Amino acid sequence: MTVPQITALRLNDAPADTVKDVLFVGAGLGTGVQGLWGETAQQLTDRFHVVGWDLPGHDASPAHTDELSISDLAQAVADLVRSQHETGSIAAGAKVYYAGVSINGAVALQLGLDHGDLFDGIAPICTGAKIGEPASWKERAELVEKAGTPTMVAGSAARWFAEGFIEAQPTRATTLLHTLQDADRHSYARLCEALAGFDVRERLGEISTPIVSIQGSDDQVCSVDDGAFIAENVQHGTAEVVDGVAHQAPVEKPEAVAELLRTRFA
Template sequence: MQVKINGIETRYVLSNEGGGPWLTFIHQLGGDLSVWDPLAGYFRGDFTVLRYDLRGHGKTAVSSEPFGIADLSRDLAALLDALGAPTTHLVGMSMGGMIAQQFTLDHPSRVDTLTVADTTGGTLPDGRALWDQRAAAARTEGMASLVPATMSRWLTPDFQAEHPEAAEQIRDVLTHTLPEGYAMACEALRDFDVRSKLGTILRPTLTVAGRHDTGTPPAATQAIADAIEGAQFELLDAAHLAPIEQSHRFAALLETFLERPV
């Protein structure tokens, strides 16, 4: 399905067989909504599951202007408005986790629970240059130049060997991400920092990290849990895409978390 959100044609998939509370999944940089296929299938019997492609990713159009994570938060708010969702449980991975944090700060009354995986509360000053380098590489060399190093960060060698079809789908989506969409998102990540505001989040929060994540070390995700009162932190035997690599364990954690009274 397509809908125009803040002037951008946006793809989304809504699975509401269960007709239950809303549960929204937000994908990573260089990904699209398909990365959530297994988890959407698991939860759609009990929840109204929403997945969508971020600006410049998948089948969502590239933004005509630079944007920040706050703009991506506004995109999510507009999408929920368009679909008639007053509130949602929110799950974000990597860049999706940054959007989820921003949205919870911007619209606390619309978030039932917050789950973030393999993410950070902000880019440190010494990390800003890295995002500029990746943006420049995408624009000048194309996405193929970024794929090998990215895949090695995202998934452990064991997972890639044991689940080649899953790894290949993720690689294919990354390879076909529009370079300008990827580059503009890198610049949004470069400027993201809500660390000083995390203590104001009062929603039930689950944070998850991959033990072997070299791109976003587990300590960065744990710092989010430390900043939010009552937040839960879990460590999985995975690399950067922990909810995908350890999908059964992540689904069990999320299911238990969502069953708690809000």
């Protein structure tokens, strides 16, 4: 297992003299953090500096073809946070939070397990303590490595968004789907394999960092029950549901997600 290189992106221009808290955010498999989180970040300029990162082989982050785990991804995020503390990008006394979607919700939970001291609150979004079945992820990894990520576009378009979203917001939807189509196939496969090995259901009770679990009411990938299970089994958890949203909550309803993060992260 190896820790990948990741690229950080500033997603809003909150005034440094008025906003102290920092929110790190991550995107789901096949999506880019700017496309997924950009609108939500703009809604949060009153409260947070928002810093995103792209998954290996997606948008700004370099490809990573070696075997990796969700723990390796969490380590990469933890290294990023510590680096920003050291350089002064995070102001002294600032609170630091994390929010991640889908595979990055898994990273969020892993951060709570391995690096909880770095964060004042964590929001796993549209995710679960176990996502899908290992055999399915391994099959997907094999398919994508052979045939490329374009094979995933049609199925992902059906799963990612609530009914009517693509027609109502074609630019937002196609931006994410283009990232999927252009993602590095080998990196994507390694991430599928990482999800195959992820299951922290029995370890949630070890997480002491406050958790805000946010799910979409229409999510076919990770259900409302998955979010409730997380909130019920960590030490300090609350569960929220965004109505009319499937698997990409920050791009589907950015105002609603921003309001939850603003109000639930005290």
